Amino acid sequence: xxxxxxxxxxxxxxxxxxxxxxxxxxxxxxxxxxxxxxxxxxxxxxxxxxxxxxxxxxxxxxxxxxxxxxxxxxxxxxxxxxxxxxxxxxxxxxxxxxxxxxxxxxxxxxxxxxxxxxxxxxxxxxxxxxxxxxxxxxxxxxxxxxxxxxxxxxxxxxxxxxxxxxxxxxxxxxxxxxxxxxxxxxxxxxxxxxxxxxxxxxxxxxxxxxxxxxxxxxxxxxxxxxxxxxxxxxxxxxxxxxxxxxxxxxxxxxxxxxxxxxxxxxxxxxxxxxxxxxxxxxxxxxxxxxxxxxxxxxxxxxxxxxxxxxxxxxxxxxxxxxxxxxxxxxxxxxxxxxxxxxxxxxxxxxxxxxxxxxxxxxxxxxxxxxxxxxxxxxxxxxxxxxxx
Amino acid sequence: xxxxxxxxxxxxxxxxxxxxxxxxxxxxxxxxxxxxxxxxxxxxxxxxxxxxxxxxxxxxxxxxxxxxxxxxxxxxxxxxxxxxxxxxxxxxxxxxxxxxxxxxxxxxxxxxxxxxxxxxxxxxxxxxxxxxxxxxxxxxxxxxxxxxxxxxxxxxxxxxxxxxxxxxxxxxxxxxxxxxxxxxxxxxxxxxxxxxxxxxxxxxxxxxxxxxxxxxxxxxxxxxxxxxxxxxxxxxxxxxxxxxxxxxxxxxxxxxxxxxxxxxx
Numbered sequence: 148x149x150x151x152x153x154x155x156x157x158x159x160x161x162x163x164x165x166x167x168x169x170x171x172x173x174x175x176x177x178x179x180x181x182x183x184x185x186x187x188x189x190x191x192x193x194x195x196x197x198x199x200x201x202x203x204x205x206x207x208x209x210x211x212x213x214x215x216x217x218x219x220x221x222x223x224x225x226x227x228x229x230x231x232x233x234x235x236x237x238x239x240x241x242x243x244x245x246x247x248x249x250x251x252x253x254x255x256x257x258x259x260x261x262x263x264x265x266x267x268x269x270x271x272x273x274x275x276x277x278x279x280x281x282x283x284x285x286x287x288x289x290x291x292x293x294x295x296x297x298x299x300x301x302x303x304x305x306x307x308x309x310x311x312x313x314x315x316x317x318x319x320x321x322x323x324x325x326x327x328x329x330x331x332x333x334x335x336x337x338x339x340x341x342x343x344x345x346x347x348x349x350x351x352x353x354x355x356x357x358x359x360x361x362x363x364x365x366x367x368x369x370x371x372x373x374x375x376x377x378x379x380x381x382x383x384x385x386x387x388x389x390x391x392x393x394x395x396x397x398x399x400x401x402x403x404x405x406x407x408x409x410x411x412x413x414x415x416x417x418x419x420x421x422x423x424x425x426x427x428x429x430x431x432x433x434x435x436x437x438x439x440x441x442x443x444x445x446x447x448x449x450x451x452x453x454x455x456x457x458x459x460x461x462x463x464x465x466x467x468x469x470x471x472x473x474x475x476x477x478x479x480x481x482x483x484x485x486x487x488x489x490x491x492x493x494x495x496x497x498x499x500x501x502x503x504x505x506x507x508x509x510x511x512x513x514x515x516x517x518x519x520x521x522x523x524x525x526x527x528x529x530x531x532x533x534x535x
Numbered sequence: 536x537x538x539x540x541x542x543x544x545x546x547x548x549x550x551x552x553x554x555x556x557x558x559x560x561x562x563x564x565x566x567x568x569x570x571x572x573x574x575x576x577x578x579x580x581x582x583x584x585x586x587x588x589x590x591x592x593x594x595x596x597x598x599x600x601x602x603x604x605x606x607x608x609x610x611x612x613x614x615x616x617x618x619x620x621x622x623x624x625x626x627x628x629x630x631x632x633x634x635x636x637x638x639x640x641x642x643x644x645x646x647x648x649x650x651x652x653x654x655x656x657x658x659x660x661x662x663x664x665x666x667x668x669x670x671x672x673x674x675x676x677x678x679x680x681x682x683x684x685x686x687x688x689x690x691x692x693x694x695x696x697x698x699x700x701x702x703x704x705x706x707x708x709x710x711x712x713x714x715x716x717x718x719x720x721x722x723x724x725x726x727x728x729x730x731x732x733x734x735x736x737x738x739x740x741x742x743x744x745x746x747x748x749x750x751x752x753x754x755x756x757x758x759x760x761x762x763x764x765x766x767x768x769x770x771x772x773x774x775x776x777x778x779x780x781x782x783x784x785x786x787x788x789x790x791x792x793x794x795x796x797x798x799x800x
Contacts, residue, residue, distance in 0.1 A: 305703075
């Protein structure tokens with residue numbers, strides 16, 4: 148008997164490593180030389196639009212697609228050539244895939260039976276997994292008798308019952324409605340606090356889920372890894388245009404670099420934050436891309452032409468950045484107004500809160516932002532960046 | 536119902552009764568009426584009697600019924616096993632290989648069953664495959680004829696089966712055999728019983744290939760019905776036909792009860 152097959156538990160604290168993993172279907176590359184390491188106990192979100200290769204990456208870990216080249220390691224063990232049932236991973240998919248002919252407790256026990264866990268221990272482990280997900284009262288029900296959220300919990304319990312070192316979550320919340328989703332998000336982070344040794348690979352197209360849950364986020368687009376970092380890093384200092392727009396929907400302005408810390412947009416000089424590493428910053432006079440988050444833009448007095456004029460905000464910040472433009476659309480979103488402003492040849496999105504008298508379409512407005520909210524993207528990184 | 540006005544609905548029902556009832560229901564009614572009659576010269580049969588039923592529940596006719604039941608049972612079980620097995624194997628095939636296998640299983644449907652009967656007769660009339668004159672050749676012919684339907688309905692069910700079930704099972708550590716027996720077969724069960732029912736019904740009514748193959752000690756009911764009517768014993772044939780119809784219906788109903796209990800969604 149294969150010793151790998153009859154182990155009941157994978158070692159806790161197993162990480163995942165993609166080593167130049169390439170997956171192709173009939174000539175189309177769906178995942179291109181992915182290099183990525185998920186540390187033991189880490190929550191890594193794979194974030195990207197559909198067709199970005201994020202699900203393919205997860206399926207390569209699960210063993211449902213075979214890489215054309217590259218290796219997949221789980222806990223230091225090369226699993227590239229192992230069939231799925233020998234990999235010792237837990238997986239939860241979008242549509243839950245609870246076995247409809249088995250009761251909840253039988254669903255949860257399935258993995259334990261398949262791994263030949265001694266009979267006496269199965270019942271205890273099933274109860275434990277169901278209690279962990281708050282589904283202990285539903286053990287004798289059939290999946291069809293449960294709501295979507297409850298089915299989701301059972302699917303998680305089923306994956307956790309085998310005590311996997313690695314948990315794969317494939318868009319686990321996308322079939323739930325908005326309220327259930329935020330509840331399950333909190334639930335998932337609680338579960339991860341209770342099981343700090345389990346590495347989680349979390350595939351999603353929803354940036355909120357990724358920002359909330361992940362220790363690190365890997366951003367994928369067009370089969371390639373675009374960026375990887377902590378949610379804070381990606382949000383505050385995105386390294387590519389794709390990251391900047393996909394995570395947080397940033398405004399991108401084509402500017403000309405001036406001295407470090409300043410750029411010019413047409414005749415206006417703006418004070419910005421340059422990349423930490425001075426060598427990756429654009430040279431003076433070069434084309435550059437400035438990234439400003441919609442909520443970082445504030446509305447100020449349209450007549451203000453410079454510092455210390457007009458509104459208290461502009462006055463409070465000497466040398467404030469002012470962008471003049473015309474309102475093209477106003478959308479009320481309850482807690483904010485989303486303004487679309489045509490300025491310097493760009494259509495800017497500005498989320499401004501609590502306006503008693505919002506501007507109307509056609510009004511001239513001036514927008515301002517703090518220097519630390521204007522982030523210059525590193526030069527020469529239009530495509531993917533090499534990240535470890 | 537897509538017709539909303541009251542008048543329109545009545546017209547639709549009337550249309551249905553005028554067109555379809557004579558075509559589908561009346562022939563059965565006529566057979567049932569004939570099975571209780573001894574004469575039929577006017578518009579309706581006369582001299583009602585149960586004599587035909589007394590006859591057909593004894594002796595050779597009863598034997599023919601059990602022969603048909605046994606043949607259909609064996610053929611549909613064999614067809615189910617072979618068809619399911621082939622459909623599971625074909626699932627992994629792509630392109631030309633898949634088309635060849637699909638075509639192969641379609642062949643007995645496309646070819647007239649008389650030809651199937653004749654070819655089996657020619658093929659198995661000499662040693663080492665001497666089956667001619669045995670019950671086995673009848674069962675074999677029925678199996679060949681109905682396996683196509685089992686293969687097709689199981690194939691269709693397999694393609695509808697969400698791969699997420701087997702993948703979840705595999706990721707939980709289930710070997711392929713466990714996935715097959717614990718997950719896929721149970722999920723296919725409704726389709727399997729439907730396929731078995733179809734095969735059973737087809738086999739119960741098979742005549743043209745059977746005619747060429749049946750040995751004297753293995754006469755299925757359709758052959759007996761044919762024999763009775765060609766002798767001129769129309770009313771006895773009608774009684775046999777009713778027995779055949781009811782038996783098949785009862786078995787199918789039993790199977791559909793199994794199916795409703797087996798369908799989970």
